[in-house]
Amino acid sequence: MARERLTPDQQTYVVQALACFDSPSTVAAAVKKDFGLVVSPQSMEAYDPTKRSGAKLAKKWRALFHETRKAFLEDTSAIGISHRAVRLRALQRMADKAESQGNMVLASSLLEQAAKETGGSYTNRREVGGLGGGPVQHEVRSLSDFYGGKGE
Incomplete structure (x- = not known):
């Protein structure tokens, strides 16, 4: 199979897809679907500067990769x-x-999952409160309270 050279627009597409954490295999399949080009996942990996094969990626593509990843x-x-x-x-x-x-x-x-979703089960937010939603009551005690007033 003859290897086709990617146009600058296609290269941009590849770099941005890899920056958004698409795997090289996924990107190769997308290039085939969207552009009709058969490319190997290994050749796609060369457009990822975080991979060994992308170590010599041009500055232009490296900058685009990092900008896209940051925005993503x-x-x-x-x-x-x-x-x-x-x-x-x-x-x-x-x-x-x-x-x-x-x-x-x-x-x-699925209904249970939807109930959890609407009830906030899938959020990191936690509320701590006392009885009836009021403030948490706490009592400060000294060591002498624990030892029957002996002070030890």
């Missing part, structure tokens, strides 16, 4: 599944399909 890591809002509403809609579609197919065990599991 800082902006999760572009990733649909990071939003609760998107996850709930997907769970709704799955639950509807499971129920229509008579898979009540799966439907029940």
Whole structure:
């Protein structure tokens, strides 16, 4: 198979996909699908400066890679599944399909997952409070309280 040289636009596509943590195999498949070019995963890896085969990557592509990766890591809002509403809609579609197919065990599991999602089970936020949501009550005691007033 003859190896085709990538155009600058195709190279940009490859560098950005790798910067967004797509594997070289995934990128090779995407290049085949989107551009009709058959490329090897190994040749795609050469566009990743964090890999040994990408050590000699041109400064232009290296800069693009690092800029893209930084933006990708800082902006999760572009990733649909990071939003609760998107996850709930997907769970709704799955639950509807499971129920229509008579898979009540799966439907029940999906409903439970949706309840956890809306109840905040999948967040890192934790609230600590006392009885009735008030402040936590605490009592300061001295050592003498523990030893019956003997001071030891």
